Amino acid sequence: MGPHPAVAAIRLAVRRVLHDLLTDQHASRDQHAPVAQGPHEQPPSPLVLVACSGGADSMALASALAFEAPKLGLRAGGVTVDHGLQPGSELRAEEVVLRLRELGLDPVESTAVTVGREGGPEAAARDARYAALDAAAQRHGAIAVLLGHTRDDQAETVLLGLARGSGIRSLSGMAAVSGADGRYRRPFLALDRQTARKACMVQSLPVWDDPHNTDPAYTRSRLRHEGLPALEKALGKGVVEALARTAQLSRDDADALDTWARQAEASVRDAAGLLECAKLYALPPAVRRRILRQAAIEAGAPAGSLFARHIEEVDRLITGWRGQGAINLPGKVVAQRQGGRLVIRQG
Numbered sequence: 001m002g003p004h005p006a007v008a009a010i011r012l013a014v015r016r017v018l019h020d021l022l023t024d025q026h027a028s029r030d031q032h033a034p035v036a037q038g039p040h041e042q043p044p045s046p047l048v049l050v051a052c053s054g055g056a057d058s059m060a061l062a063s064a065l066a067f068e069a070p071k072l073g074l075r076a077g078g079v080t081v082d083h084g085l086q087p088g089s090e091l092r093a094e095e096v097v098l099r100l101r102e103l104g105l106d107p108v109e110s111t112a113v114t115v116g117r118e119g120g121p122e123a124a125a126r127d128a129r130y131a132a133l134d135a136a137a138q139r140h141g142a143i144a145v146l147l148g149h150t151r152d153d154q155a156e157t158v159l160l161g162l163a164r165g166s167g168i169r170s171l172s173g174m175a176a177v178s179g180a181d182g183r184y185r186r187p188f189l190a191l192d193r194q195t196a197r198k199a200c201m202v203q204s205l206p207v208w209d210d211p212h213n214t215d216p217a218y219t220r221s222r223l224r225h226e227g228l229p230a231l232e233k234a235l236g237k238g239v240v241e242a243l244a245r246t247a248q249l250s251r252d253d254a255d256a257l258d259t260w261a262r263q264a265e266a267s268v269r270d271a272a273g274l275l276e277c278a279k280l281y282a283l284p285p286a287v288r289r290r291i292l293r294q295a296a297i298e299a300g301a302p303a304g305s306l307f308a309r310h311i312e313e314v315d316r317l318i319t320g321w322r323g324q325g326a327i328n329l330p331g332k333v334v335a336q337r338q339g340g341r342l343v344i345r346q347g
């Protein structure tokens with residue numbers, strides 16, 4: 001008898017990503033000159049880490065990685081991050097370490113971080129977590145770090161982006177591949193959370209439910225427990241899948257527009273490299289605003305504090321010119337129109 005369908009589904013999702021990783025590995029090895037090896041020196045087999053909170057999604061992911069990696073000649077390890085946000089969090093992290101070792105992962109480690117305040121509690125925890133995962137990947141020379149985000153997480157991310165009102169890039173949710181050199185992989189992005197939970201249940205894997213996931217103080221938690229269920233009630237069960245599909249479509253659209261904007265950018269600059277307002281005016285707004293945003297970032301505006309409303313205001317120097325003064329942007333960057341040129345620079 002084969003494995004339970006939920007277990008088969010999580011393993012297949014992981015197998016696909018491991019295959020992609022091996023293909024990438026071979027491609028990059030072919031590009032580089034072969035490394036001289038002594039007669040008995042065997043290069044260690046590549047290591048893939050799973051980032052595991054101990055929750056159902058990442059425990060399911062860890063179990064599938066432990067099963068699939070050795071079959072493909074890969075080593076499987078795990079990292080759990082102790083955010084130190086609740087009393088006893090270090091004990092829980094140690095428990096996760098034990099569970100991962102029981103699955104046969106090696107190396108396994110827990111890493112403690114200090115969570116700051118910047119950008120709110122969720123963003124601060126996320127920043128600290130990714131910094132720790134990056135460091136762990138480097139320390140162990142891992143070729144990838146797997147994350148347990150599911151289709152449901154993707155749907156939540158799309159809704160959060162929609163509510164921010166900031167364009168299709170934020171509707172494109174999380175990428176299946178991201179981070180430095182495509183280090184982060186999300187094998188479960190097309191898998192529903194129920195399947196991951198089921199896979200843990202039938203494999204008798206104990207899981208830990210993060211109290212933050214049910215804490216109504218967190219936006220994502222409210223969305224998960226109130227927002228999405230209300231949407232499903234109003235629009236039907238397919239809404240999660242539709243939102244995840246929206247993410248993929250939006251990502252493709254956003255990528256295409258970014259490429260278009262990069263190509264158009266050179267053609268709207270004069271001989272001195274200044275942006276010409278008349279040429280910008282002739283471009284579609286989606287392309288023009290991307291060029292303006294990029295120019296502001298290059299002038300020193302921090303991307304994370306540059307919002308759609310900032311760019312809209314700069315855009316009005318092009319499309320609604322009536323002699324406005326200089327516009328202040330984050331990072332002390334100033335945008336102003338001078339003699340048919342748009343000048344964006346640090347003020």
Ligand SMILES: Nc1ncnc2c1ncn2[C@@H]1O[C@H](COP(=O)(O)OP(=O)(O)OP(=O)(O)O)[C@@H](O)[C@H]1O
Pocket residue numbers: 050051052053054055056057058059079080081082083129146147148149150153210213
């Ligand atoms: N403390 C942590 N240590 C290591 N990895 C983590 C930690 N918290 C989250 N992750 C990684 O990020 C992914 C998404 O986490 P998040 O808390 O947003 O979602 P989740 O649905 O609650 O996931 P899970 O059920 O695995 O906890 C997890 O699946 C895991 O891969």
